Amino acid sequence: MVAKKSGRNRGGGGGGTAAATEVSVEELARVPLQAILLADSFATKFRPITLERPKVLLPLVNVPMIDYTLAWLESAGVEEVFVFCCAHAKQVAEHLENSQWFAQPNFSVTAIESNNAVGAGDALRLIYEQNVIRGDFVLVSGDTVSNMSLAEALGEHKERRRKDSNAIMTMVITQSKTSPTTRQSRLGTDELFMAIDPDTKQLLYYEDKSDKGTVSLDKTLLSDHPSIYLHNDKQDCYIDICSPEVLSTFADNFDYQHLRRHFLKGLLDDDIMGYKIFTHEIQSNYAARIDNFRSYDTVSKDIIQRWTYPLVPDVQFVGNSSAKLDRQGMYRASVVGQSRSAQVGPFTVIGSGTTIGSQSQISNSVVGEGCKIGANVSIEGCYIWHNVTIEDGCQLKHAIVCDGVVIKSGVILEPGVVLSYKVVVGQQFIVPAYSKVSLYQQPIKQDSDEELEYADSSSGFMDASSLSGLPDKLKEESTIQLSESQLQAASEVGSGGVGFIWSTSEGSHEEEWRHSVAPIPAAKLLEIMHTSNNELEVVQQDGNLPPSGELERDSVTANSNDYDDDDVDVKDDYEVFENEVEATFKRALEENIKEDDVILEVNSLRLSYNLATADCSGALFYSMMKSALSAPHPSPSDLVKNAATVITKWKKLLKYYLPSIDEEVGLLISSSDPDEIEVILKFEEMCLESAKEYSTVFVQILHLLYDKDIIQEEAILNWASEKEGADETDKLFVKQAEKFIQWLNEASEEED
Template sequence: MPPKSSRKASGTHVEEDEPALQAIVLTDSFQTRFMPLTSVRPRCLLPLANVPLIEYTLEFLAQANVSEVYLMCSAHGDQIQSYIDESKWVSSSSPFKKIQTVMSLESKSVGDAMRDVDSRGLITNDFVLVSGDVITNLELDKVVAAHRARRIADKDHIVTMVLTEASPLHRTRSHVEPSCFILDKTSSRCLYFQDIPAVSGAKSAVSIDPEILEDVGEFEIRNDLIDCHVDICSPAVPAIFQENFDYQSLRSDFIKGVLSSDLLKKNIYAHVTKDDYAARVESWQTYDAVSQDVLERWCYPIAPDRNLLDDQTYTHESKHIYKEEGVILSQSCKIVSCVAIGSETFIGDGTKVTSSVIGRNCTIGKNVIIEHSYIWDGAVVGDGCVIRHAIIAANTEVRPNVMVDSGSVIGFEVVVDENVIVPNNTKIVKVPVQKLTDSMITSLDSEDESSENDESDISEDESHKERPTSATHDPSVVGQNGVGFLYESDTEDEDDSANGAVYNGIVYQMKGLNMSDVSIASTVVAGQLNMRRKKRTQSINSAYTMTDEEYDDEEEFGKEAIATVERAMENNHDIDTALLELNTLRMSMNVTYHEVRLATCSAMTKRVEHFIETQTLGVKEATLKVFNQWGSLFKRQVFELEDQVDLLQILQKACEDFKSADTGASVLMLSLNVLYEEDIVEEEQIYQWWDGAKAKGLGEFGSKAGKWVEWLREAESESESDED
């Protein structure tokens, strides 16, 4: 993404004839999605690309010439206060004339925080309402100018919502709260708003009162907009919250309530941006996706080498590798691409790091594999560890030969003993965390014994407390000499629902998100991707020598394509959507259909093996379920007769890689039958593949497939005889 040419320096003062611009920053999300980490530290202070989230929000406000900033603190307010007191934002050179933390400890929702703002009389002019976890390079001063111009023309205008366009295949469409906006096409005035259910295979419908559209010339119905929770508000907004105590959330309560009210008669407008980056880190999935976008410079000029913290010294190298001063890399370690490494960090011999962020003062041992993971400050990772799609929090020790599987979160100061396997989607904490029930919260509230708290309105740390225990650790989770306990979520709010199914944490979704070329908040088409790809026009049978860079391209494509198919299967996407995603990815990276078939087959056989190993389905049921439902993907990947043979060779190799040879042989035979029945492969090509495979010697592994092929030949012979 090219740099913004009109970006203003953060120290520029507002024009004297313009009223001072104020900002309200909501530091608490009033959710528990980042538990158990947020039981120790507020979400806005969690690091993203080694920078606390709140820094991105404050930098965004500074660029827009905001004069006064009020940080509304609920959870861990003391930590936020201490951080701000020691930050550059309170120095004499700060672009803010005033920055103040407001302890709103009783607030359990956005509505409560806004009522507190009104009670304190903090707002005197138009203000920016923003969440403390927003990452954006939006030029807010232009939005503010448009908002003020609209207010002159429309005295009833009170809010301008900033929305970002998203393509139909946008990878966050299934991971954020989907909504339907009806906008006046001429003025962008919002006529109607409604949350809509996530895509689950069934079509959603929105019922609209025809009176809403009276006196409106042209209107547009939009469900392709991502709401990153940046709003320009008039001083009337806090007062409306004060008058309506049932307003809790900003969109489903306030916006919908104002638009449907016959008494208020206020207008809300939308500012739809296409070229700016804007995303909110509201879940583990978006944390991962935004981190990758920052590393890949989709949010330029927000990038690690911008050095948002005064003591940072990042430099940008090729393949989006960022290193601070004092980093020590062993000669034989391999830093592949999209990696940030903090100062005083050591990485040992033979270690491979890909698409990951490693904090400061970390020690990474020898022969370690770190892929698409986040290692925070002060962490120690021992020799021979494998960490994939996981988060290792600050000051955590992972001892030698530990495997941390996808979706796992290792909390602050946990110690995982050597040779431990941390399964998928496991969350570990140093001290047990207990969910407070409503009755427990009530008993702790000495000032109001009759208070009742709804679980969904409890902030990220207030709903949990340390659980008293005489045990020092749970050996079944962290090993005999480890330190830590298993954290188990028991609230729906901590679960991220996507497409009708509930998934805890970052398992699977994280794997699916972080390997996509499509930015989380970008609609750049594949042909515009800023990638140095070498064109390959030779067919799969041509003699061709590829460079190391091209090998890396194919390896990268394989990972991303596999993730695309896995995401489609897990979220039950339709076939056409999956095919379009694969084809877009293929064209953007300029690879052959052989690589597409390879990735698709790999993802499908892995899915079959997963069902079998977890005892969800038997061998036959799992194979038929996956290949009957998703085998038609190959119809758009197999065009020539030699492509059919190539597909069968790929399938054979994938089945040979099964942990159980007998299982792999059964899967091969059953999937062959499905491909034949679906007319994806023909008899002659099956025989051609089988004769070549036999010549190489399949042994016992090929016996089941061989019997099936012989049956096919006999059946064909009988059919020919009958015809004669």
């Protein structure tokens, strides 16, 4: 075990004057805010990449993950950080030594190395033995991205501690951006159930893997707490504010390894110690942990879309070199060689020193530094790391390509592919969907999630990092004796290729689509929808709750003293539904998802919330108008042009929930007049409340909807007619549209 500390002398030096070295009693008594950063996830979800490099050093939008975590801790007022390193500890320690973190004022970084820890419990026990934690501290993993302020959560924690010494931990949580139906498509994580006392914010129950939709609650919870909220719409940020008792609890319980499955659940079930865990929910800030490839994709997109500001590509923070923000969320480094005929689309990052050949197209992707991209290359939704070579005519979709990879001409990477370091893919080769390719052989023995990531720790791996070139050349250069089958495997990625394609075991096949950067298949979305629509059964440990006292999904209150349905406080389902639809539409824009897939997801949301088609049309129209509003619009006419662009592109999607017109004969096949009026009413609401910029162009947008055959003449006239008896304040937009309505009436009379 080796501890490496920053080189600064925080005491100010030994040669100062008496005045310089005098320290007040208050300063001596003050304990600096400390943090423990776990630089090892103690999991294998990022294999085969993490066989060669620790997860916290993997590039996230061209910046090592750990730099995001350290930048946030430093900005949040943390003064001392202890970075625990285990797998590839030397690489982490060297990164910290060579970074600028040691030079930051009032910010100390200490790396603690160990080769013996097999879980977070071992890490915290070792830190406890070091006796370096002197007060409350922040516990976080090095794969966390956040911009939240710690002041409020710390204040709540200290106030609880002052009143109750058993309040030893505060968990940071946030509202999930998606419903249970679509949550897996965003983060790739299991559905999380938490029971929380709404008055004290105490955590009473935590389960991230419910058995067939059943949640079992101890009856004492219902008798000890006046009310309980059962949530499945919250996200665990894996940011904890802890008291020193957390470390001593790990020291006393050697069976505690996992922070949630062992420690947290152990405390919730322990009636002897009486320790309590509380929650702090953040509202407007960002916090997320990268647990698998899907959440890697999600958090990357959130960074590019600036949810994590100021930790974004165009803002300089320690450990990154800022890029220039261009139109449509495209970031470009200062030195990029791009052919005039090459096209770089929105929400894309291009690193320094990268060259892009003629007729190549890149969209919704991150490209690292020093990459060479040939001509007629198509890259969509990919993460291309540093010094990658992609020859002419290649097609890449939703893949991760690590440093030093060479992709020969004409190669196709199907969705979900992961190419680990220095892999070579032969000409014209098609890498199957969800394939993982590495220079290391796949381990013969499938190890558990808690095992460490050592490339040289098992005979199941073959270190082929020195192999390059053609297969026959491998035999000459390699110092390792390879069998014929191994040589064949090393070239199973095409002629001239180098790498092993890892097979997918039957048990882990289900995880491939859940944890991949590729869009979730439509068939799987249907499965999730049907599963999510099943009733959630909540039982006491000694039997079922009475029917009138059943806890329902999505933040429902159960009152243990009076199980009257009138006392159940249910969220506004439509508001949540509208937010879900907006998130779905935004993702469709970013990832260029087809209309049919969006319809599938919106329909699943509608069924999940038990709403009507009119709700879908209103929510989709709202999402489209918000999208147009987010684009640059120096003048009202530009805003109308933005709206026209969005409506024209997504007309099919909106019309799916509105009347159908046979364009050949001009006849209305099915009438959905109330649904169309719902769209107009929704637009009125936006103009008055959430998007007031539209209030001056209401008539132009209404005319646009009419011209595009989205809103029919009959719906507009009925909307105006319904407003005749309304208050004057409710006739604002009808009056604006008087001339247009008059023109419609006259046209209708002429037709009659």
